[in-house]
């Protein structure tokens with residue numbers, strides 16, 4: 001993503017537009033004005049919005065601060081500490097900051113979370129979610145030392161231990177834990193890139209297909225509601241296995257195009273829900289995946305409108321929030337920027353959500 005070269009005047013305009021919209025939003029929200037009125041008033045009529053741009057330098061500062069705080073300021077996410085590394089690290093790599101300077105510190109920290117797979121922090125038990133965020137962080141660093149930390153045998157053993165005893169092709173997030181589409185996604189994409197036992201993939205495509213709902217999206221488990229996050233997980237896993245055709249892709253596309261909301265330009269996660277910046281990735285990536293699978297041959301989301309929504313979700317001093325009136329956080333900064341990165345380049349891999357060049361490095365490393 002290019003560095004911005006704005007004049008001071010332009011910068012002031014951007015800042016005052018964001019401040020204005022946040023201020024008015026808070027006021028309007030407290031009066032409980034209906035969502036559609038908000039959309040028309042602010043997203044359509046507020047002219048300075050069209051002049052907003054990505055605040056690259058500020059986001060780099062924000063993410064650097066978050067990343068350097070690992071191990072200190074993340075008590076609120078005690079069981080998911082590797083996420084607090086992945087979110088800012090991925091954002092920094094998207095902003096094309098040099099992340100190699102953090103390698104030593106990150107490896108040192110993740111070593112303490114490693115068992116065979118990874119736990120949510122030092123001395124915690126193995127869990128698929130921190131395993132996913134730890135592995136992605138090691139992929140982003142993309143060096144022999146970072147990838148050398150990956151224990152493929154340990155991972156394979158853990159994946160076998162979290163097979164759902166009741167449903168073939170389904171996985172649990174941890175031993176005796178809950179089963180949902182995140183677990184299937186993590187196991188599938190990691191088995192493929194790390195070249196683990198392909199028998200772990202048996203029944204996964206059939207199981208994912210059985211979770212597609214009448215709306216066209218995919219639910220967390222069978223018979224549950226179509227949801228942006230779970231739909232991403234299920235479809236990304238299918239595309240990774242080259243089995244996208246196992247689901248009704250026309251129905252999926254129909255559900256997906258209706259998730260980008262008119263006027264705001266951002267995505268919601270479910271039918272009749274409000275827009276949220278993190279779905280810029282969860283939903284936006286599915287458009288890229290539909291292209292990757294060959295089902296469509298052009299970008300079908302409204303890229304300019306999505307960018308506009310992400311622009312107004314920026315904090316002036318860096319970081320992205322879910323929607324105006326909220327505070328920025330590392331999660332929305334990561335997934336807002338991840339969605340942004342998918343709009344105009346092939347920099348980011350839509351299955352793994354790390355840069356494509358890192359995925360190539362990992363694939364070659366585990367030949």
Ligand SMILES: [Zn+2]
Pocket residue numbers: 276277278279322332
């Ligand atoms: Zn969100």
